[in-house]
Amino acid sequence: xxxxxxxxxxxxxxxxxxxxxxxxxxxxxxxxxxxxxxxxxxxxxxxxxxxxxxxxxxxxxxxxxxxxxxxxxxxxxxxxxxxxxxxxxxxxxxxxxxxxxxxxxxxxxxxxxxxxxxxxxxxxxxxxxxxxxxxxxxxxxxxxxxxxxxxxxxxxxxxxxxxxxxxxxxxxxxxxxxxxxxxxxxxxxxxxxxxxxxxxxxxxxxxxxxxxxxxxxxxxxxxxxxxxxxxxxxxxxxxxxxxxxxxxxxxxxxxxxxxxxxxxxxxxxxxxxxxxxxxxxxxxxxxxxxxxxxxxxxxxxxxxxxxxxx
Amino acid sequence: xxxxxxxxxxxxxxxxxxxxxxxxxxxxxxxxxxxxxxxxxxxxxxxxxxxxxxxxxxxxxxxxxxxxxxxxxxxxxxxxxxxxxxxxxxxxxxxxxxxxxxxxxxxxxxxxxxxxxxxxxxxxxxxxxxxxxxxxxxxxxxxxxxxxxxxxxxxxxxxxxxxxxxxxxxxxxxxxxxxxxxxxxxxxxxxxxxxxxxxxxxxxxxxxxxxxxxxxxxxxxxxxxxxxxxxxxxxxxxxxxxxxxxxxxxx
Numbered sequence: 001x002x003x004x005x006x007x008x009x010x011x012x013x014x015x016x017x018x019x020x021x022x023x024x025x026x027x028x029x030x031x032x033x034x035x036x037x038x039x040x041x042x043x044x045x046x047x048x049x050x051x052x053x054x055x056x057x058x059x060x061x062x063x064x065x066x067x068x069x070x071x072x073x074x075x076x077x078x079x080x081x082x083x084x085x086x087x088x089x090x091x092x093x094x095x096x097x098x099x100x101x102x103x104x105x106x107x108x109x110x111x112x113x114x115x116x117x118x119x120x121x122x123x124x125x126x127x128x129x130x131x132x133x134x135x136x137x138x139x140x141x142x143x144x145x146x147x148x149x150x151x152x153x154x155x156x157x158x159x160x161x162x163x164x165x166x167x168x169x170x171x172x173x174x175x176x177x178x179x180x181x182x183x184x185x186x187x188x189x190x191x192x193x194x195x196x197x198x199x200x201x202x203x204x205x206x207x208x209x210x211x212x213x214x215x216x217x218x219x220x221x222x223x224x225x226x227x228x229x230x231x232x233x234x235x236x237x238x239x240x241x242x243x244x245x246x247x248x249x250x251x252x253x254x255x256x257x258x259x260x261x262x263x264x265x266x267x268x269x270x271x272x273x274x275x276x277x278x279x280x281x282x283x284x285x286x287x288x289x290x291x292x293x294x295x296x297x298x299x300x301x302x303x304x305x306x307x308x309x310x
Numbered sequence: 311x312x313x314x315x316x317x318x319x320x321x322x323x324x325x326x327x328x329x330x331x332x333x334x335x336x337x338x339x340x341x342x343x344x345x346x347x348x349x350x351x352x353x354x355x356x357x358x359x360x361x362x363x364x365x366x367x368x369x370x371x372x373x374x375x376x377x378x379x380x381x382x383x384x385x386x387x388x389x390x391x392x393x394x395x396x397x398x399x400x401x402x403x404x405x406x407x408x409x410x411x412x413x414x415x416x417x418x419x420x421x422x423x424x425x426x427x428x429x430x431x432x433x434x435x436x437x438x439x440x441x442x443x444x445x446x447x448x449x450x451x452x453x454x455x456x457x458x459x460x461x462x463x464x465x466x467x468x469x470x471x472x473x474x475x476x477x478x479x480x481x482x483x484x485x486x487x488x489x490x491x492x493x494x495x496x497x498x499x500x501x502x503x504x505x506x507x508x509x510x511x512x513x514x515x516x517x518x519x520x521x522x523x524x525x526x527x528x529x530x531x532x533x534x535x536x537x538x539x540x541x542x543x544x545x546x547x548x549x550x551x552x553x554x555x556x557x558x559x560x561x
Contacts, residue, residue: 051410055558076412087407089319091326103315104411148407 002029003065004078004156004186005050010059012045012210019045021210023059027203029155032182034201035190038303042210043190044084047160050188051081064155077106080154082162086145090134094125094144097133098151105152119147122177124170138165146174150181157181158188163196175200194299208303221298229291230271234258235284242281246273261291312413316421320395321428330429333387337380338436344379345440348372369451373441374527377458380437381465381523384430385494388466391429392473393487395422396554397480409558419550423474430466434459454529461526464539468519469494471546478553494519 005027012020020042027033037043048054050061052068052075061068066075089097098119102112120126123143128136133144142165149157162178163171178200181187191197197204204221206214240252243262248270253261264270271288278285324330352371359365399405408418438459444450473490480486501510501518515521519542522535 048406051406053406053409053558073412073414076410079410081406081410083403083406083410085403087402087404089323089404091323092319096322100315100319101407101411104312104408104413106312106412 003027004029004063005188006060006062007046007050008060010046010049010061011057012042012049012054013057019210020049020056020207023207023210023212025205025212025215027156027186027188029186030183031203032178032187032189032201034197034204035188035207036192036194036197036204036299037190037207039192041207043207044160046207047081047158047188047190048083051079051083051158052076053081053083077152078155080149080152080157082145082149082159084160086141086148088133088141088144090132093130093132094120094136095129097144098147101148102151105154107152115151115153119151122150122180123147124173139167139170142166143170143174146177154185156186156188160190161192162189163191163193171196206299206302213302214298228263228265230262230264230274231287231289231291232260232262232274232278232285233287234260234278235286236282238278238281238283242277243274246270246277258286312417313421313424316408316413316418317424317428320422320425324391324425324429329390333391334433334436337383337387337433340383341376341380341437342440345372345376348375367451368444368448369441369454372444373450373455373458376437376440377462377527378524380462384433384462384466384469385498386491388426388430388469388473389476389487389490389494392426392470392477392490393480393483394477395426395474396477396550397483397486400557401481405557415555416551419474419478419547419554423470423547426470426474427467430470431463434462434466437462451529457526457529457531460531460536461523464526464536464543465519465523468539468542468546471543471550475546475550475553478550 003026005025007026008024010020010023011018023042023046025033035043035047045054049056050063050068052072055069061075063075064078066078068075089100092100095116098116099112102115107115116129120129123146125140125143125147128140133141136144142162146159146162149159159178163174166174175196178187178189182200182202189197189201198218198221201218203217204214205212205216235258237258238260240254240260243249243252243260248264250263250265252263255261262270262274269290271290275285275288278288349372352368355371396405399408441450441455469490472493473486476490476493477483477486480489497517497519499518499520501515501521503510503514516538522538525532525535
């Protein structure tokens, strides 16, 4: 396999404060990694370290086999980075800016022109070449930031919140673009929009308090998303012991007003059995619904769990 | 090579803002006025000079003072020019573009230095045109003239490097400007201590920028003085590189 990013035991301390704590992961070619976490969890710090903008306190980072500290030039040539704030020079036109970026990455004359044309096309900037960056909207500036990151055809693309400030249509386009990029490159994507991860990533990592608390591919994540509980609402007060006696029921939470949450083992559907019992006992079935776990739930449960552990 | 890419962009940016044009215009205007008054003065005393053997010529009385005055003006404007070069880049977060590109920190600093130096050389060129215009009516001591050019070029490099360093350590451009102006002025007058009573310290004399600059203006091209400027420039460039490198260690 072609491992493009390898991060081993990465830690970063700011004085006493530990922003990133012993994070390790690796990324293969063709993977799109979603980097999730609440504010201040250490997402941006980790990304900055991978891109050589910050030196790690401990740990090593390898980009396509090159160590970012030992061989920074070779490693950075493989990198495209869009920081939180796109690094734009507002006095330049889009073409001037992109050609500067291309040259910084070592492209030469003819290659520069081609790269700019391609980059503009991919990011929907085709007609914007002669506009001043200063006069463009936030969404367009974000696109220029993305264009800058993919210009030199790097094998690793790192995007820190790429869809911030874009309108829904542009967000769809950018997601499409990210999926396309994911075919030939490795992409790391940080975001706080959970649906974005579900749509464009092949793997998800959640970082919380500087620690990696989840590292799973999308298939594993959807397994986690399968339901393990039912919501039940009745007119009469039931005998809970009879409900507990149903095979597979783990626990029942009382939510008040004859509202119950019934927890059960994974990959088991108890709806039928419960319905039968309720009807037989004339408890008056009003509602019976398997609870769907979405990303938000997983995210919240994981981040809450790990904060209570500490 | 990478330094030239950065320098090219910086120089372009400089001319996109009114600052560069204002500086060029103002320095030229003030120096032209000084040059004219100096010529005027020379014309009034020219008759008296004829009688004196080994009298100072037009190069000593017009060209050298012009370059001396130019140095004082540079003392005022270089800090304004250098102030935003690194601190702005850090404030606008564009520095991460440079940090994540395959370029070394030395190349970044050198690129910025070259951009400002190129601009200062344009100023130097436009100053040099004034004495050169005298060639149409008389003779110049070209040796002394080139010594003056060298003196000012070296002085520009030194001011530039110090200003860049201040821009690297300051968080705000204005802070960088004030501190580099302060530091330059202090180094300019540091030999004043004890110079009136006649027991000045050799060390302070050596540190003073003015001592070395004046030697060169007189036409004495001395390795000590040239080395002083080269060391000064290189020293502050290395400090800037270290400072910028530090950004990645602890920001």
